[in-house]
Amino acid sequence: MRAEEKNILYRANLTSAPIWLIAMTLEYFIFDLAGHSPWWTAWLAACYGGVALRMGMSWLGLKKKTTLVHSLMIGSLVLCGSLFALPVLFVHPLSDPHMMFLIALVLSIATSGAHTLALSRIGLLFWVVPSFGSFIFRMATMPVELYPAYTMDLRVAMIIGCVLYGSLLILLGLGSARRIRHTQDLQESLKQANRENRRRAREAEAATSAKSDFLAMMSHEIRTPLNGVLGMAQALSQENLGERQRDQVETIIESGKSLMGILNDVLDISKIEAGKMEIDRAHGDLHQTLGSVHSLFQPIAHDRKIGLTLTLEDTLPQHARFDPVRVRQCLTNLMSNAVKFTREGEVAITAWAEPATPGLRLGEGAEAIVKVQVRDTGIGMDEEAMERLFKTFSQADGSTTRNFGGTGLGLAISRRLSRMMGGDIIAESKPGEGSIFTLTFTATIEAAANDAEDMQAETETSGGEALRVLVVDDIAVNRQVVRVFLEPAGYRVTEAADGAAALECLEGDSFDVVLLDIHMPVMDGYETIARIRASDASWATIPVIALTADAMAGDREKLLARGMDAYVSKPIDRRDLLRQLSVMERKSGQQNPSRQKLTGTA
Template sequence: MTKKRTKLFSNPAIDEAAAGSARMWSARLVMIMLTLPLAYIGAGAGVALTWGGAILSAETLSFIATRPFRTDRTRSDFQRGLYLFSSLYTILAWLLLGVLYWMTGEPALMITALAVLAGQLIYVQGFMHGSPITLTIGGIPATAALIGAPLLIHPFEPRYQLVLVGSLILMSAFAWRAARLNFSTRAALRSATDQLEDEKQSVEAASEAKSAFLATMSHEIRTPLNGMLGMAHALESDDLSEEQKERVRTIIDSGYLLTAVLNDVLDLSKIEAGKLEIAPIDDDFHQTLHRVVRLFEPQASDKGVTLSLTIDPTLPQWLRFDPVRVRQCLSNLLSNAVKFTAAGRIEVSARAEDAPDGKRILISVSDTGIGMSPKAVDGLFTPFTQADASITRRFAGTGLGLSIVRQLARLMGGEISAESVEGEGSVFTLDFQVQEAEQKGPPETGGERMAQDDARNLLLERRILVADDNAVNRQVTRIFLAPLGCEIIEATDGAEAISALGEQKFDIVLMDIHMPGMDGIEAIRQIRKSPENWSCVPVVALTADAMEEDRARYLEAGMDGAAVKPLDQRQLFTAMATAVETRRRLSARAA
């Protein structure tokens, strides 16, 4: 019996009805204050006082009973039971007024009585139909009073009495039918909502599982890739024949191509999960375009393809935009253009149009490459899709780039379109929203923009602690740092790193994140909490975790920078120099 009562009281519709009653309490109180003088005028002080005492005590109890339902906290069966009792009490109090009016025998008050009694049935039908128990508690007394009053006291002729009672019965039946329909509709809607919520949770769980899998896959691939590329870079600096250098360069290019594929997959995953955000800053837009185009000039030149950039004179140099994502979009477009253009030219043009909330940038990349059919263009922006299988075989690639460009363009408030003629070439047009820059000029030089020569000079002959459980990774780091003449001490986990810091003085710590024993996160937390002087040592995370949220987590834990594997020398030097400068500024502020 107890289990049935608990299940009955746990109906969410009871909570919804109670919350609705709480919201209506003030309106009901106003209604009472307006009705009391009317009752006094029409039926006298006795009726007004009798009903006033009943309804005010009922609404006081209702206020107390519905208070727990004004918040999202968990409610007990007792609280639900108290609400149901207060609802019954309130309904009966209003019905009392109708019965008292009917008993006066005055035609006008008897009509008013029917209005009051019917009004309660309408209130129940509209606000208490969510569950069988609320509908029963409110509906049965209201129906009984509406039909019962004319049956018990009938001052009309039999035929008029028949018409009145019959009409009230029909109206009540219709009201119950409507309430039943509302109940069924509400139950179906709640069931559909619950199903959608379950499906949403399943989709979110699948998305989280996919993201976790991709992050793990990326980490596991980047770690050996770091060793492969590091050793390839070391070989490249050896005394090799031209043929051997070409082979090493092929290894390096292939490694970076695999890295680019990993980055594309992770970016697409973040976009689909809604976790990739645009981060606009004030920056030199012209310089951003020139830098990207310069990166592809050697590849185009090797194929005998002319690559040019034209910037409309009316396009402002300084704008507020996300330079990382703009570079990513343009790089993908140029990569495709160079890949699919065997001869001729590639032209990049940029212009701006006025927009209601800033400016709209349009960047076009046209080429004289192989072109595409209209059917191929239609599927061009679908992930993992290329124009046809033969293109995949001839030119390789995942087909991810253009899909990512479209998603990024939409995140930046724009779109990408393509026009192509098979055998003649293609034109891709990227447009997106930007704002006028607040700062029109180069920002102060900071760690992130530090020139490579400055970074190298800042790191010369430093004592560096490298904490990494992977011997190959430690060797790669040692090779990269060799030109700086640094003294390098190695540790295989966080505990060894902390022990070394307590015994020797270091200028910089390079800390891997995933290590057995004490990992990098726990190590940096203990370093920063230490009362010793070495608690302020610059620490750079060396990680195969490429997600932006991972980097943010490491910085929050106390790292001063992060370098993502596979490492390259420029990235490593910049991250280390940034960490040194960051700690220097923090120390200056503390002083």
């Protein structure tokens, strides 16, 4: 018998013992009236002792599941069943009513015992068989002269009924045992399934974590050499080049940006699947956001000799709270496909807004549904291609990648992002007639921004103040890229190959800002920024900009929480780096107007 079945049996004995004590006490009083007090007192004491033994063994069995305790428990059941049958065998009732009451009492207790003892076949048999056997014995041996009313036919009928009833109780008990065991098997299967599910969940979490770590590592490893390629190409584009050389440099830059786009798509879909992608709603200019995407594709459309139009309807608010980065990403993906698959004709962008709640006016503070429709006159798609359109790593047909390129991630990412922004992307298309994609997202209408600081953050520094910049990176190419970006802008650059060397530089000289890489030998960026901020030196508050290839979700926030003042991801964009330096300079000037430049000294 399994441990859980024993527990059920023990608990059943504990709960049913009081009923049996009451039945035995009633039986004692019945036969006490017959003048058998000494005999019945001893019998009742033995019954109480047997029940006490059952209860004690049941309680002990719930605490200590040993073979001895279980054997004593079964023995107590056999003892109690045998004691309960003794009155019928050895007592001569005075009248029929007493006998009938005794019969009813014996059968009722036998019924209770049959269901309670279902999990113990020995206990079940020794409770039911002695009770009904003693009754059958009394029916068969009852003197005719004392009870002439009990004819032989009546006795036979009662014996047969008793046998059938006892057999029925045994069958019911065995059936109850089977049901209990079946329930236990189901519960065990459920527990096993739950354990398996938890194990798989742990494995899935571990796999997700490993995938995230792998993607973070690959992102870092790819961005690091790509930083050198794009950085040097951007620096080269600032030189006096011939037309042919400038075209070649622009090709390098565009190819690098395309590679960055593929890398970002892979990272985005992984972040979305891992549940780490977040929508950052901020104040933005809808007209400017849509216009920037339109301007981005104008040269491409001109080269392909197709028209490109942008229509902003009157219902579209200019200023609203939304996620400009993700909206631009979704629209860029839609425009990229539209331009790529259109050989002739035009691509038209139309944008408008509708109230999120029908009947309300589109005013300041209202929630709006912004709709951006991209219509092209390209190759179009059939229904089968439409079904695969928004699936990850899927395109219209196998020749699409060969003819037009792409990973098949853009639309899948865009739809998921749009749904995270409270909208969706809907596609309509017919082969040879072009396609219509409608991007929707929610936005809160706001008044025009009046933040001069945000506008100034877009400007570059004049570079005439010769600020001293300490560049800390273990890869010489990355340091060289920063140098060729900053020196033409008027910055004085000092290089350090790790965090320990950076601390030596800070102790021996004064600097205005530190550009700090994160993953370095000897001393990494985390330990370096911790030592800088914990230092008692005057450079403990020097502005530090994280310059890292860590570009996964949450990396920026994690670095800022560690004490960084700003964050620039690799591959480094020259304008972004200069803009961050300009912001640092302006904030420092606001805190101390008498200072004309950033300084890391008192």
